[in-house]
Amino acid sequence: MNPRGEDNPIRVGVLGAQGRMGAQVVKAAGGAPDMTVVATLDAGDDLAALTEAGAEVVVDFTHPDAVMGNLEFLVANGLHAVVGTTGFSEERLETVRSWLAGKPEVGVLIAPNFALGAVLAMRFAQQAARFYESVEVIELHHNRKADAPSGTAAHTARLISQARREAGLKPGADATTSELDGARGARVEDVHVHSVRLPGLVAHEEILFGQEGETLTIRHDSMDRTSFMPGVLLGVREVLGRPGLTVGLENVLDL
Numbered sequence: 001m002n003p004r005g006e007d008n009p010i011r012v013g014v015l016g017a018q019g020r021m022g023a024q025v026v027k028a029a030g031g032a033p034d035m036t037v038v039a040t041l042d043a044g045d046d047l048a049a050l051t052e053a054g055a056e057v058v059v060d061f062t063h064p065d066a067v068m069g070n071l072e073f074l075v076a077n078g079l080h081a082v083v084g085t086t087g088f089s090e091e092r093l094e095t096v097r098s099w100l101a102g103k104p105e106v107g108v109l110i111a112p113n114f115a116l117g118a119v120l121a122m123r124f125a126q127q128a129a130r131f132y133e134s135v136e137v138i139e140l141h142h143n144r145k146a147d148a149p150s151g152t153a154a155h156t157a158r159l160i161s162q163a164r165r166e167a168g169l170k171p172g173a174d175a176t177t178s179e180l181d182g183a184r185g186a187r188v189e190d191v192h193v194h195s196v197r198l199p200g201l202v203a204h205e206e207i208l209f210g211q212e213g214e215t216l217t218i219r220h221d222s223m224d225r226t227s228f229m230p231g232v233l234l235g236v237r238e239v240l241g242r243p244g245l246t247v248g249l250e251n252v253l254d255l
């Protein structure tokens with residue numbers, strides 16, 4: 001557990017500080033009694049400001065195109081990282097592991113979703129997966145989101161696929177023989193994932209399971225970006241005592 005307090009607060013840097021999430025992180029970490037925000041950077045700023053300010057943990061909510069460069073700098077400079085930015089393939093995770101091999105004392109936590117309910121929804125979906133013949137994922141987000149499908153939906157689909165594989169399930173029956181491009185969604189491993197983009201939405205996910213005679217729907221809604229903040233602050237506290245790469249908040253929550 002984190003032994004830090006008001007007299008010795010965790011020195012936090014924020015990357016993407018002017019963005020929707022970064023601005024919330026600056027506010028949340030700034031209001032936490034055991035943290036102090038020492039650097040707030042956005043696009044074009046020199047990452048050296050983080051080390052100059054004495055940051056210990058850096059939170060990254062930037063862009064899938066920027067996050068790997070940021071992480072390479074953080075690990076090389078011995079800074080712990082809490083990353084919410086999406087776009088992490090298995091190949092990218094392997095690259096991060098290779099950087100960390102040379103800096104075994106550094107902790108990196110990458111989480112596709114920091115909202116408690118979203119993490120629980122993923123875990124429930126993983127548990128339900130082996131009992132149903134078919135499954136599809138629908139994610140719904142605000143229309144300023146850069147990536148589709150969402151990192152959460154891609155992660156959910158991979159967890160479900162893994163559970164289905166382990167249970168020896170074959171792809172669910174689907175009589176579609178003719179379709180408009182995209183009508184059946186993207187396929188993440190063997191799971192169809194559908195992305196909706198609308199102003200007014202924040203972040204929402206539905207996992208629909210079906211078999212003869214019944215369906216099960218698991219749904220999570222982030223109505224406001226404050227929903228991600230308890231998870232981010234927990235990550236900042238925990239990453240100090242977790243060297244190496246941790247993927248997913250479920251590991252920190254011991255789910």
Ligand SMILES: NC(=O)C1=CN([C@@H]2O[C@H](COP(=O)(O)OP(=O)(O)OC[C@H]3O[C@@H](n4cnc5c(N)ncnc54)[C@H](O)[C@@H]3O)[C@@H](O)[C@H]2O)C=CC1
Nearest residue numbers: 016018019020021042043061062066084085086112113114
């Ligand atoms: N893991 C989670 O719980 C969540 C993850 N996200 C993800 O976080 C990322 C950011 O989302 P939003 O805040 O909505 O986006 P946004 O577009 O509002 O903010 C991103 C900010 O990063 C800045 N930026 C871009 N490149 C940079 C760089 N190299 N260095 C420093 N700053 C840079 C931009 O100027 C912008 O201010 C996305 O990948 C999104 O999917 C969003 C919400 C929750």
Ligand SMILES: O=C(O)C1=N[C@H](C(=O)O)C[C@H](O)C1
Nearest residue numbers: 086112113145150151152203
């Ligand atoms: O861009 C967003 O807003 C979000 N991005 C993350 C994702 O892609 O899963 C997390 C959450 O869904 C909000």
